[in-house]
Amino acid sequence: MSVADEEPALLGLAPVAPDRTVAYGPHPDQIVDVYEPRAGDGSGRAAARGPLVVLLHGGFWRAAYDRRHLSPLAAELAGQGMPVALAEYRRVGAGGGAPQTFEDVTVALGAARAALADTAADPALVLIGHSAGGHLALLAAARPGTPVTRVLAVAPVADLARAHELGLSDGAVAELLGAGPGLPERLAAADPVRHPPSGIPVTILHGTEDPEVPVDLSRRYAARHPGGTELRELPGVGHYAPVTPGSPSCHTFIRCVQRPCST
Template identity: 80%
Template sequence: MSVADEETALLGLAPVAPDRTVAYGPHPDQIVDLYGPWAGDGPRPGVARGPLVVLLHGGFWRAAYDRRYLSPFAAELAGHGLPVALAEYRRVGAGGGAPQTFEDVTAGIATAAREVPGAGGPVLVGHSAGGHLALLAAARPGTPVTRVLAVSPVADLARAHALGLSNGAVAELLGAGPGLPERIAAADPARRPPAGIPVTILHGTDDPDVPLDISRRYAAASPSDTDLRELPGVGHYAPLTPGTPSCRTLLGLLGVPHPPT
């Protein structure tokens, strides 16, 4: 698959309905979709239990993009016996932006953990802007998060803003005008990496949406428990597309022992 074909390949997949959806607030976007054997009243026999995986979607924090493109990946994980929560949150243009978006992610993670008791602290998997949100959530004091896997994350907000990524998406999220540099610093994972929480970053060398330099800068400024894995020839979407080699890499990092070929 060429880099140019990655977006069509992932976004062209049919959304997969969750086993259950729970709300964590009154806004329509304050919901979490649950996938897998523990989405109902109890575990199904004969399926191995794993850590709770909380997925955070991307889309440069804008309301035009929602969680559904990650639903095939959520179903893929659930098919391997992992309990999965695909979190939605308020986004720019529909009641979101800072601080609402950040507050929703924290609430969504807590709700997912309550709905899947006994799975241990959640593992966050965030894509693109969702990678930024995952890193930021893991840095909050008292977070229940045990690990972060960030795929093509917007992990250095200052650099992303300087590059004008997605026509000024960082300023849209945080609000343009006086004080923006301070707001960027307060919400920048590169300034506030999670303390004591392992972080793995997967980033394609040919990503046209979030340059690899963003992740390299984050890794250079982060503690030694940050592991940057560069995916040669990969763009922005393949690691979340079931069946691709880079998706099999991600599955392996989540403990799936023998991903399908």
């Protein structure tokens, strides 16, 4: 698959309906889709064989992009025997932005744990984020007392200040945080580079040919926080293949979910 083919390959997959949806607030986007563990042969539900997984989608924090493009990935992980919660959150243009988006992630984690408490065989909670969702996952890893056991960030916006300097996605960072006076302070508070993981192992997967979020952002994060971070670069891979079921880099991703990449 070429880098140019990656986005249509992911967005061309049919959405997969969840087993149930749980609300964690009054806003329509404050919901979590639950995917129960299933037998890999498609024969039905199965006992969990892995950790509880919470997925955060990307889309540069904008309301134009929702969680449905990651539903095939959620179903794929459930087919590997893992209980999965695909979280939605308020986004820019529909009641989100700072601080609402960040607050929603915290509450959604609690809702996901409660919804899947009777399903998970493993007490670990693996938080996975793609792109802007990777930024949110890395921020969650930095919060003291977080329920997260491990973070897997895929092509994350890991250095928010650098992303702002580059003007990624036509100024998405300024849209998230709000332009004008006080932006430097808000940027510092929301930038994963400035907030080390709170004793939580972090694995980053990033394609070397990513045209949406340059791999340099992940390299900068890993250099800043070397103790608890493993950066795994995927040669020749772009932005979407690691979260597209069936692609070789998605096989790598799934192995990293099942166990830390270094093992």
